[in-house]
Amino acid sequence: MALAGPSNFSEDAQAVIDRPQPAHSVKHDNIEQVYEIQRCVDIITSRDFRKVALQFPDELLADSAAVAELLTQRTSAQIFVLADTSYGSCCVDQVAARHVSADFIIHFGRSCLSSVSESPVLYVFGQQPVDVDDCATKFTTLYPEKDTPIMLMCDVVYAHAMDPLLSTLKNQYNYTQLLHKPIKSDENLDRAPCAFSTTTGCACQSAASAGTDNTSGTQNHDHHEAANGNHSYATSRHADLPEGKRMEDYSLFYVGGESLTLTNILMVYNKCEVSSYDPVTKEVRAESSKVNRMLMKRYYLVQKARDADVVGIVVGTLAVSSYMDILNRLKKVLRKHGKRTYTFAMGKLNVAKLANFAEIDIYVLVACPENSLIDSKEFYRPVVTPWEMELAIGLHGGWTGEYVTAFGEVLRRDVQEDNDKEEESGDVSDEEPHFSLVTGRYKKDGIYTSTPRSTATQDDLSDDLKKLTIRNAPSDLALVLEGPGAAQLNSRQWRGLETKYEDHAPSAIQEGRSGIASGYVVGENTDQEKR
Structure with missing residues (x-):
């Protein structure tokens, strides 16, 4: 018996494997310079790393084989290429590195610069070309006043050009209040992981306050903040501010094109005037006009989160420090509300x-600062950040326009608020409903607040008895649990095929077809039936 169907199913499997796929990666001619090969070799040999994992984003994969070959020839280490990342390519993929027991990771390309929790990491950003003279000239047209406080920021692929740009602006154009902190690519190379506690805060801060030595390398955690408040740690790109200065006093000049980095900077520093210079097009433009529209979209998502009863917490990273702490914190405060x-x-x-x-009803994405801000308009349910979720349930004083993307900073503020006021015991019960700005109706909060059995009253037991319903003809009793799964099932018109075991006797088991779709074997017949 011939099986009817399209001829595409009978294609040779090898043809599918050999089918070319469109590639968006371009090979570079100056590999030695772009990937800093000699620097990588020096670090591998000086520290005697035996297994080295190379992580490339998709746009740089074309050079991965050449880079791996050069490192293999010049070192005695085993070189592995991590061809696909578990999460965002800007984050260090320590999960894939564990598969080969790598003791060192070299991350190539753009990075979110988040503090990692395990293996030592070296960042090689890739030195993309910048016309420093043209950038400085365009800078002077934006800021004619020489004493304007300006902070320079950049995409990491242009970090190598920031010192020459800063020197040109100071020496040739006499700017006096420029601020820039160089991006260090080896800050995660020496330091030991920092254990952050939701009760005591950062371990290295606790050790410092106790007078103990915990300097096991360079400390660069995104949840640190100096006591005098003259530091900006709202993102992974932080800077030391002069005494008496705040971030609102500075204008921001960003070197780079449209990217998640720029979006993150615009959201966090939404009170600053931001301008950008694109080294590819050599154009400058004011970016601050986008901020209000972006904040309005995020404020709408906060209102959606406020109305949500069932929250999905999505783990978007396994490498960034303190991701488990923010995960546990979210579970605790959401259950409490x-x-x-x-x-x-x-x-x-x-x-x-x-x-x-x-x-x-809504998802909370626990990810690095640059991957947490996603446009969820195409998603079935909205996706918010941990900061937005905590704002929705009334923490941090509600919506003020201030925005935080680094969840290490969210944790630091949670600890500070917990220390300022003692947490109320038990669940937070909002008996009065709130007015939803999304639906225009009143919405009851805390519908899944549970009452412990030891403190249950007679009314609570009576409410539980009301959950007993008649399920079918034999009068079997079923407890309909007060949960989102049961509520969703009851709201569906079709709940699956109805099973009536008493009306249908089990039929005899017969041997069916076996094999693959392009050639089945029927029963004992060994002749394959082709489509």
């Missing part, structure tokens, strides 16, 4: 993955 939480670990996000869970 009567919201049901579910935790998901699904690698890179897409619309299809998140659409599988219809019970979820």
Whole structure:
């Protein structure tokens, strides 16, 4: 019996494997300079690393084989290429590095510069060309006043050009109040992981306050902040501010094109005037006009999060320090405010993955600062950041326009607020509903606030008895749990095929077809039936 179907199913599997795929990666001619080969060799040999993992983003994969070959020839270490990242390419993929037991990771390309929690890491950003003279000339047209406080920021691929630019602006154009802190690519190379506690804060800060020595390398955690407040740690790109200065006093000049880095800077420093210079197009433009529209979108998501009863916490990183602390913190405060939480670990996000869970009202993405700000307009449910979720339940004084993307900074503020005021015991019960700005109606909060059995009253037991319902003809009793899964199932018109075991006797088991779709084997017949 011939099986009807399209001829495409009978193609040779090898043809599918050999089919060319469009590539967006371009090879570079000056590999030695772009990837800083000699510097990598010196670090590997001086520290006697035996297994080295090389992490490339998709746009640099074309050079991965050449870089790995050069490092293999010049060192005695085993070189492995991590061809696909578990999460965002800007984050260090320590999960993939563990598969080969790598003791050292070299991260190439753009990076979010988040503090890692395990293996030593060297960042090689890739030195993209910048016309420093043209950039300085365009800078003077934007800021004609020489004493204007200006902070210089950049995409990491242009970090090598910032010192020459700063020198040109100071020496040739006589600017007096320029501020820039160089981006260090080896800050995660020597230091030991920092243990952050939701009760005591950062371990190295606790050791410093106790007078003990905890200087096991350079400390550069995104949740640090100096006691005098003259530091900016709202993002992974921080700077030491002069005495008496605040970030609002500075204008920001960013060197780089459209990227997640620029979006992150615009959101966090939304009270500063931001201008950018694109080294590719050599154009300058004011970016501050976008901020209000972006903040309005995020404020709408905060209101959606406020109305949500079931929250999905999506793990978007396994490498950034303190990701487990913010995860546990979210579970604690959301449970306290009567919201049901579910935790998901699904690698890179897409619309299809998140659409599988219809019970979820909103998702909270725990990721690095640059990957946490995603446009979720195509998603079935909105995706917010931990900061936005905590604002939605009334923490941090509500919405003021201040924005934080680094969850290490969110943790630091949580600890500070917990120390300033003692937390109330038990669940937070909002008996009075709040007015939803999304639906225009009143919304009851805390519908999943649970009452411990030891403190349950007679009324609570009576409410539990009301959950007993008649399920089918034999009068079997089923407890309909007060949960999002049961509520979602009850709201569906079709709940699956109805099983009537008493009306249908089991049929005899028969052997069916076996094999693959392009050639089945039926019963004992050894002749394959082709499509």
